[in-house]
Amino acid sequence: MKNRLKVLRAERNWTQAELAQALDVSRQTINALETGKFDPSLPLAFRAARLFGLSIEEIFQDEESNGATTASSKETYV
Amino acid sequence: MKDQVEGDIMNPSRPLGDDYRSRVRTNTRQLAGWTGVWVGTCALMAFGPKFLWNRALVFTLLAIALNICVGIGMVVANKKYLVEQDELQRTIMLNAMGITLGVALIIGIPYSVMSSYDMIPFKADVAHLLMLMGLTYAASNLYGQRRYR
Numbered sequence: 001m002k003n004r005l006k007v008l009r010a011e012r013n014w015t016q017a018e019l020a021q022a023l024d025v026s027r028q029t030i031n032a033l034e035t036g037k038f039d040p041s042l043p044l045a046f047r048a049a050r051l052f053g054l055s056i057e058e059i060f061q062d063e064e065s066n067g068a069t070t071a072s073s074k075e076t077y078v
Numbered sequence: 079m080k081d082q083v084e085g086d087i088m089n090p091s092r093p094l095g096d097d098y099r100s101r102v103r104t105n106t107r108q109l110a111g112w113t114g115v116w117v118g119t120c121a122l123m124a125f126g127p128k129f130l131w132n133r134a135l136v137f138t139l140l141a142i143a144l145n146i147c148v149g150i151g152m153v154v155a156n157k158k159y160l161v162e163q164d165e166l167q168r169t170i171m172l173n174a175m176g177i178t179l180g181v182a183l184i185i186g187i188p189y190s191v192m193s194s195y196d197m198i199p200f201k202a203d204v205a206h207l208l209m210l211m212g213l214t215y216a217a218s219n220l221y222g223q224r225r226y227r
Contacts, residue, residue, distance in 0.1 A: 020098070025165070026166065029164050029166040029167075029226075031226075031227070037225070037226050038169070041165050044165060
């Protein structure tokens with residue numbers, strides 16, 4: 001799963017520690033999320049969405065469905 | 079940002095300042111305390127009959143009861159510790175516990191069989207299994223921490 005956490009955090013000039021505190025998780029978790037090593041649970045994804053005032057889909061993207069969409073788009077255009 | 083992180087955005091019922099790090103610190107201290115007392119009662123139970131009360135049955139039974147009661151307290155503290163970790167830490171610990179359980183099973187049973195048929199030069203002791211489990215859990219946990227660093 002891809003996510004925009006790092007970009008959203010940078011836009012607000014927040015540190016990983018501040019974001020971690022706001023989401024009530026460890027800084028290690030924020031780092032693992034940002035680097036794509038760990039996927040969040042649904043409650044954590046909702047907390048992040050609420051914090052940034054965005055929908056979950058605007059923060060987290062499923063790589064497989066994106067890949068499938070891209071592939072099918074390519075097929076359509078080819 | 080400060081207002082947001084210290085305010086009630088995430089959990090209105092949680093008091094100000096009750097953040098993740100301080101909660102984990104408190105739970106770790108409590109778990110360490112319970113574990114220390116439990117180890118103390120283990121020592122009392124193991125050595126008390128011989129060195130403190132000359133094998134008096136009542137005192138030995140009391141020491142065993144105390145050990146079990148403190149053990150229950152330690153388990154409750156451990157459960158609280160796990161529940162209040164964040165989801166990454168819980169994942170790391172769950173993986174470590176799964177590996178530990180598996181290793182204990184696949185090593186413990188052959189170890190017991192080997193002891194039964196005198197294939198090892200010493201008597202099998204449950205303490206060996208506990209040491210193996212402790213080392214496996216520590217190594218698995220360390221691996222998980224490094225993996226998600």
